[in-house]
Amino acid sequence: MTTASRGLDSQGYIAREGALGRIQDAFRPAVAAARDQVADVFGKRLDSAYLYGSVARGAARVGRSDLDLLLVLRAAPTPADRADAHAVAAAVDRDFAEIDGVGILLHSRDRVLSDLETHDLGWFVACLCTPLLGEDLAEFLPRYRPDSRLARETNGDIALFQRRWRERAAAAAGDEAALRALCRQVARHLVRTAFTLVMSRWRGWTSDLAEMADAFGQFYPEWAGRARAAVEVAYEPVGDAETLRELLDGLGEWLVREYAAVHGVKAPRPEDGAGRPGGA
Missing domain, CATH: 1.20.120 (Four Helix Bundle (Hemerythrin (Met), subunit A))
Structure with missing residues (x-):
């Protein structure tokens, strides 16, 4: 098996998985609705938003797969932020039978880009997340090997x-x-x-x-x-x-x-x- 078929690029770094172009047609309306609601509800609080998981990879199953989002906020998430995320998740899950639940993670820009999180949340954003809204923080993160x-x-x-x-x-x-x-x-x-x-x-x-x-x-x-x-x-x-x-x-x-x-x-x-x- 070649490194390319094992999720690595030609230099042995983990290649970013997922892309908006890989989303299956059945899930595009749910993704679009989630994107629009996140933009409307969070507004200037939002730094960037990402899609991850099987929907982003084009491997989701209709009626069986969930929709996973990561929202990076300009400040540390508050209880009000979490309540808004819960409301968005519930609304999208209710309106689209093609998905089986919606999960939304919340983190701040400072935390994602912190030294402590470089090889955890930072890696997650750089390698497993597909940009949906705002600036792509992968530009500020290193490349990663499976070590x-x-x-x-x-x-x-x-x-x-x-x-x-x-x-x-x-x-x-x-x-x-x-x-x-x-x-x-x-x-x-x-x-x-x-x-x-x-x-x-x-x-x-x-x-x-x-x-x-x-x-x-x-x-x-x-x-x-x-x-x-x-x-x-x-x-x-x-x-x-x-x-x-x-x-x-x-x-x-x-x-x-x-x-x-x-x-x-x-x-x-x-x-x-x-x-x-x-x-x-």
């Missing part, structure tokens, strides 16, 4: 996420819809973390969950089945507490130990990572 530093800074906080997921699972007991949403989030994050564990050895980047699991399985064949099962849950989530427990107690707990041993633990962030893409 151990990037692995640590993006997913070296898996232990923190494990604790939070367990708390949310306990709070969602008996709520099938909440458990389904949490199963999807946990499964996605675990597969992506498993991939970044090995990406420096695999020497490439991908956001395709199945390809991530296959790459991981090349280096940890004894865990390959668990990773493939997590991909299935990510694509077809269930509101089942037992499925969630198996994800957390199995692949999740193993990743906490192995990730720390291989790449180290990420330094704490303000708010302990709240509102982050979670290894995108």
Whole structure:
């Protein structure tokens, strides 16, 4: 397999994935509506807006995929900003049956461009986000290789996420819809973390969950089945507490130990990572 087919450019840097031209026709009205509402609601508060995820990559499934946006504000997000983002997300989700939920992340320009976030949020913007509105902050960020530093800074906080997921699972007991949403989030994050564990050895980047699991399985064949099962849950989530427990107690707990041993633990962030893409 060539480096180009592994998400790298000719110099071995991670190529930016996604583009407005890749958006499938079925999702263009939802993206346009989201863009217009963000511009109208946030106005001068907005520095830039980005689309990321399967819709930006042209890999979304009608009625099954969610719409993911990152809004970079001129100042640190306030409760009012978060309420406005929630209202925009709810309106777009309500109006377009082609998407299964809308997620909007909020961060400030200063935080995205901070030294602390260069290999986390900065990398996320530069490599995984497609410009939608405003200035593209990728112009102020470096180029990135799939190395151990990037692995640590993006997913070296898996232990923190494990604790939070367990708390949310306990709070969602008996709520099938909440458990389904949490199963999807946990499964996605675990597969992506498993991939970044090995990406420096695999020497490439991908956001395709199945390809991530296959790459991981090349280096940890004894865990390959668990990773493939997590991909299935990510694509077809269930509101089942037992499925969630198996994800957390199995692949999740193993990743906490192995990730720390291989790449180290990420330094704490303000708010302990709240509102982050979670290894995108």
